Amino acid sequence: MNVILEKEYKHLLEQIRDPDRRSWIFLNAASIGDTAAVCAIAQAFLKQHGHSITIVVPPDHVAITQMYPNRFRRVHTAERSLVNMVANKYLDPVRFEIDVPIYPHPYVQGDCRLHELLNLCKYPGRGGMSQTDMIRHLLRLPWDAQFERPTVPAQWDAEAEQIARQIGLVKDESVILFPANNSPHPQFPDVFWETVAARLTQRGLKVFCNMRGGTYRPDTMPIAGTTPIDVQMHQALSLVNYAGRIVSSATGMQLLVLMGGRFKQMTVTMPISKTVEFRMNQRQYHSTAFMAQYIYPEFLPGVPFAEFSVPYDGTPQELKEIAIAIADDAFDHQSCVKRMGTNGRTFLEEQDIWLRQLMAPLPENT
Structure with a gap:
């Protein structure tokens, strides 16, 4: 590191480090879900490595x-641009x-290929490595470390109840779309979300559309036929619990709510092309790379959860x-994705016993 960079780095460390006690320092400038995952593994990290965070x-x-x-000695806030600059310029x-x-x-640490x-x-029977296991690996944790x-x-x-x-x-009879x-x-054409909302309404459910956050959105917001709602971070789990049901794109907020496990049904819409593999940040991925059943399967046992593959480039009739189908549960x-195991059952059914050991039990009121 040259002299100028070293001086900048030391200045940043003076701001981040706990002035009273040495501690581990976790950085996160990514999504809500990434912060949630790191927070959720903090207890296991302290058990393994000691000290404080x-x-x-x-x-x-x-x-x-x-x-x-009680998992963190200190919470320090910093803008994403600053954290990313530290990660890209200084971290060894x-x-x-x-x-x-x-x-x-795993998208940032090391050679960024993990x-x-x-x-x-994507190769049936060959296996792979979940994103949660990658976090365990990066934090030098045992493979059975629990979230x-x-x-x-x-x-x-x-x-949330007052709101x-x-x-x-309506309690247990409402749906919040995210x-x-x-x-x-890729975003779905308006006809997709409008049909979801209309069908849920036909079922007698009250349908709401979250308007807060999200840089990438459908063309029309709120979704036609829905009531707009501004869901703040600390209200999300409580409001979804009160509503009963959530239909969401794959987001960090959706992951946080999933980890809470307080809902009657969560359905996630996965934008999968009919013809090409997905590209994001100049990288190409297989469709499984963002599905919960593959990247954090231990969060799913016992949870009313479903993922649907939705062709964002499909015809209006297909959408x-x-x-x-999504609205009707x-x-x-055929578009409801089920990760299959090796003995004719789903992966989650076959691996239920050990997967449950990797995630804390669901709350009693679920």
Whole structure:
């Protein structure tokens, strides 16, 4: 490191390091889901390595750290651009020590090729490596290190219930759509989301559309036939729990809600082309690389969850058909993705016993 870079780096470390006590330093400037995953593994990390943790997150992610009380000695906020600059200019992937920042994300750490192991899952029977296992690997944790579920303070639940009553969200008989995404996933034509909303309404459910966040959105927001709602970070788990159901694109918020496990049904829409593999950030991926059943399967046992492959480049009729299947909970539809095991059952069914050991039990009121 040259003299100028070393001076910049030392200045940044002075801001990030705990002034009173040495600690591990976790950096995260990525999605809500990435922050949630790192927070969820913090207890296992402390058990394995000792000491304490300082976590550096964007200001809008502080609420996630509050869902994991007593796991962090210090929560430091920094803009994403600053954290990414530190990661790209200064971090040595070989160093793993107290008071030296660690960015435990497989897309960033090391030679940035670790995440390509996800693509091995496209070969049936060959296996691969989940993203959660990659986090364990980067943090030098045992393969059976357990993730924690987020804890929602009682006052947040009370706040969400008050909001729900004000906007007419009917308990256990409502659906919140989360169509927007901060990752550059292809967007579905309006006809898809409009059909989902219309069909849910026909079923007698109240349908709401989250308007908060998401750089990449459908052309029309809110979705026609829905009531707009502004879901803040600390309200998401509580509002979805009150509504009962969530239909979402694959997002960090969706992952956080999934980890909480407080819902009657979660359905995720995966934008899968009929003709080409998915590309993001100048990298090419197989369709399995962003599906929960492949990247964090231990979060799914016992949870009412489904993933649907939706051709964003499909015809209006194809999109309507899948939209109706999603709204109707038609989990036997050909577009409902099921990761298969080796003995004729699904992967989740075959591997249920050991997968459950890798994630804390569901809350009792689920």
